[in-house]
Every structure is written in C-alpha cells, then in structure tokens.
Amino acid sequence: MATRWGLCGAGKISNDFSVALKTLPPGDHQIAVVASRSLERAQEFAKRHGIPKAYGSYEELASDPDIDIVYVGVLHTQHWKVGLLFLKAGKNVLCEKPFAMNSRQVQDLVAAAKRNDVFLMEAIWSRCFPVHAEVRRLLAEEAVGEVKLVKAYFGSPQLHIPRSVAKELGGGALLDIGVYCLQFVLMVFRGERPLSIQASGVLLDSGVDESVVVALKFSRNRIAFCAFSISARLPNDAVICGTKGSIKVLGPMHCPTTLVVNDKETEYPLPEPSLPMNFTNSTGLRYEAEEVRQCLLKGLKESPLMPLAESVLLTEVMDEIRKQVGVVFSQDSQ
Numbered sequence: 001m002a003t004r005w006g007l008c009g010a011g012k013i014s015n016d017f018s019v020a021l022k023t024l025p026p027g028d029h030q031i032a033v034v035a036s037r038s039l040e041r042a043q044e045f046a047k048r049h050g051i052p053k054a055y056g057s058y059e060e061l062a063s064d065p066d067i068d069i070v071y072v073g074v075l076h077t078q079h080w081k082v083g084l085l086f087l088k089a090g091k092n093v094l095c096e097k098p099f100a101m102n103s104r105q106v107q108d109l110v111a112a113a114k115r116n117d118v119f120l121m122e123a124i125w126s127r128c129f130p131v132h133a134e135v136r137r138l139l140a141e142e143a144v145g146e147v148k149l150v151k152a153y154f155g156s157p158q159l160h161i162p163r164s165v166a167k168e169l170g171g172g173a174l175l176d177i178g179v180y181c182l183q184f185v186l187m188v189f190r191g192e193r194p195l196s197i198q199a200s201g202v203l204l205d206s207g208v209d210e211s212v213v214v215a216l217k218f219s220r221n222r223i224a225f226c227a228f229s230i231s232a233r234l235p236n237d238a239v240i241c242g243t244k245g246s247i248k249v250l251g252p253m254h255c256p257t258t259l260v261v262n263d264k265e266t267e268y269p270l271p272e273p274s275l276p277m278n279f280t281n282s283t284g285l286r287y288e289a290e291e292v293r294q295c296l297l298k299g300l301k302e303s304p305l306m307p308l309a310e311s312v313l314l315t316e317v318m319d320e321i322r323k324q325v326g327v328v329f330s331q332d333s334q
C-alpha cells in the first residue's frame with residue numbers, strides 16, 4: 001500500500017518535493033492531494049504534477065480521511081499555525097525546516113503531536129542523505145579518532161528573495177540556512193546541548209540577520225564553528241576534525257553527494273529530476289520521504305534520524321543565537 005501524501009502549500013519546495021517523490025516507486029509513494037490558499041494555484045499545481053485532488057484551503061486537507069501524512073511546505077511563519085491544524089485533526093505531519101519561529105512554537109507542535117498520538121518530524125532532509133548516514137557510521141566506529149572540532153559553513157546570496165529578507169516572512173540567514181549548519185553540529189555531537197554559545201552577526205535594515213558566526217563549546221573540550229550568510233557565497237562544506245583524521249562533507253553540505261574521509265573521496269549520486277526544480281539537489285528529498293514511510297510502517301511517532309527532542313534543542317540554540325545577534329520576531333511575544 002503506497003503512502004498517501006497531502007501537500008500543504010503549492011509553492012517552490014512543494015514542487016521539488018513532488019518531483020522527488022516521482023523518483024521513488026509509485027507503489028510506495030503517491031501524492032493524493034495538494035492544498036493552497038488559492039484553489040486556482042492548487043489546481044494548476046495538481047495538473048502540472050498529476051495529482052488527483054486540489055483544495056483551496058488547508059482546512060479541507062485537514063479533513064481529508066484519505067491521506068496518511070501531510071507535508072507542510074509553506075513559509076516558516078505559517079508552520080506553527082498550520083502544523084497545529086493538521087496535528088489536532090489527527091494527521092501525521094512532516095513539516096519543512098525550520099520547524100517554527102521559536103522553541104515555544106516548536107514545543108506546542110510536539111505537545112500537539114503527542115496529545116493526538118500522531119507522527120511528527122521536522123524536515124531536516126540532510127540527515128536522510130546517504131552521505132550523512134555514512135558520516136554517522138564513521139563516527140560510531142571512531143574512524144577519525146576522538147572528534148575535537150566541527151566546522152560548518154553555508155552562504156547563499158539570496159537578498160533578492162522576499163522571504164529571505166522580510167522579517168514578516170521569517171527572513172534571515174539563521175532560520176533558513178544556518179539551521180543546516182547547527183543541525184550538522186548537533187548530529188556529530190549526538191544531540192548534546194552545547195555548554196556555551198557565542199554568536200556575532202550583522203543585520204539587514206529589515207532587522208533580520210544577513211550573516212552570523214557562531215562558536216559552540218561541548219563537553220570534553222570539543223568545539224564547533226559555524227558561519228552562514230544570505231549575502232556571501234561560502235564554501236558550504238562541513239568538516240569533522242578528529243585526533244586521527246578528518247571527514248569532509250563537500251558543499252552543498254545540506255544536500256551532499258560527496259564525502260572525503262582522510263583524503264579519500266566517495267560520490268553518492270542523485271537521480272535526475274523529471275521536471276524543473278527550484279533548489280539544489282532536490283531529488284534528495286526522496287530520502288526523507290522514504291524515511292517517513294518506513295517510520296509510519298513501523299508505527300513510529302517520530303524519526304530516530306531527527307528526534308523531536310533534538311528539534312526542540314536545535315530551535316533553543318537558534319533562539320539563543322537570535323538573542324545574541326538581536327533578531328526578534330513578532331512571534332516571540334505572542
């Protein structure tokens with residue numbers, strides 16, 4: 001029986017998610033419906049992607065009994081509101097990153113999932129990539145000795161994109177792309193809460209972060225350094241430095257296909273898309289979709305690859321960084 005998906009939002013990432021699912025066996029994944037605030041946009045999207053049903057409201061999607069899980073692909077300013085709508089309707093939810101605008105909103109989502117006994121996962125798709133699985137395997141066998149330092153960069157010039165720069169649209173580097181650097185560090189250090197966080201950043205006139213650097217300290221004298229920017233192009237790689245060698249995830253580290261372990265390079269190629277995509281390596285969204293399917297088949301309520309407790313910690317770390325660099329959203333006082 002195929003996993004039946006309902007898409008919330010008919011935008012860019014939903015387009016890529018739909019195309020990525022087409023690289024998986026149709027007996028395993030089907031997109032049953034797409035919902036948009038605009039029925040016309042939903043119908044156009046459904047026609048382009050061969051989706052049988054289109055709704056002009058998220059509420060209709062929340063009431064549809066014939067879907068197994070909702071993919072939330074709307075702006076992160078909407079994740080909390082629409083996530084609660086679906087969770088309270090008893091729907092399983094895969095919600096795009098960042099989970100929500102702050103840790104209080106994330107905790108509300110987690111509480112609603114537990115209260116309604118449904119599956120919930122933050123779509124940190126990176127963790128489902130074969131490269132990240134290999135990184136976890138190498139770390140488990142201490143292939144580079146004791147890890148002492150982690151570095152993760154992500155710079156993507158996107159000041160021309162409204163949702164990247166407007167505060168009311170959840171703009172800023174941290175929530176959009178810094179989240180990938182920080183999640184990588186937490187993955188390497190197995191979800192440990194950092195002992196200290198030191199952040200420094202520069203803000204746009206809109207009050208969102210343009211570029212940020214962060215130093216994090218962990219137990220046993222381990223440290224991490226992250227830099228992320230929506231104006232500068234950075235190498236976008238991540239490096240794990242141990243006492244016996246190094247592991248390098250080549251850019252784009254958030255959707256990687258190349259791993260270098262002690263100077264030995266291995267490729268993990270992606271399938272080609274059947275339709276145009278909006279973002280880099282988006283057929284890699286297939287990996288998180290399959291992770292979700294496997295979780296649902298096992299009756300799990302969260303993914304071991306991105307546990308809800310780690311999503312809460314990740315957002316708490318981002319809250320602290322925002323506090324230090326001076327980015328405040330309206331959602332922080334609601």
Ligand SMILES: NC(=O)C1=CN([C@@H]2O[C@H](COP(=O)(O)OP(=O)(O)OC[C@H]3O[C@@H](n4cnc5c(N)ncnc54)[C@H](OP(=O)(O)O)[C@@H]3O)[C@@H](O)[C@H]2O)C=CC1
Pocket residue numbers: 008009010011012013014035036037038041073074075076078096097098123125163169176279
């Ligand atoms: N995993 C990944 O690789 C990526 C993840 N993302 C994440 O996906 C989410 C969506 O990003 P993206 O697809 O680029 O966004 P889009 O600009 O394409 O918007 C997505 C949807 O959000 C809704 N929306 C857009 N603007 C507004 C607004 N002003 N007010 C209310 N709703 C609005 C619309 O839904 P509707 O159709 O219902 O009107 C739209 O279709 C973000 O949270 C982003 O972080 C983005 C890129 C890559």
Ligand SMILES: O=C(O)[C@H](O)[C@H](O)[C@H](O)CO
Pocket residue numbers: 156176177279280
């Ligand atoms: O998740 C992402 O990839 C981000 O939302 C950015 O919008 C962008 O795609 C990075 O280049």
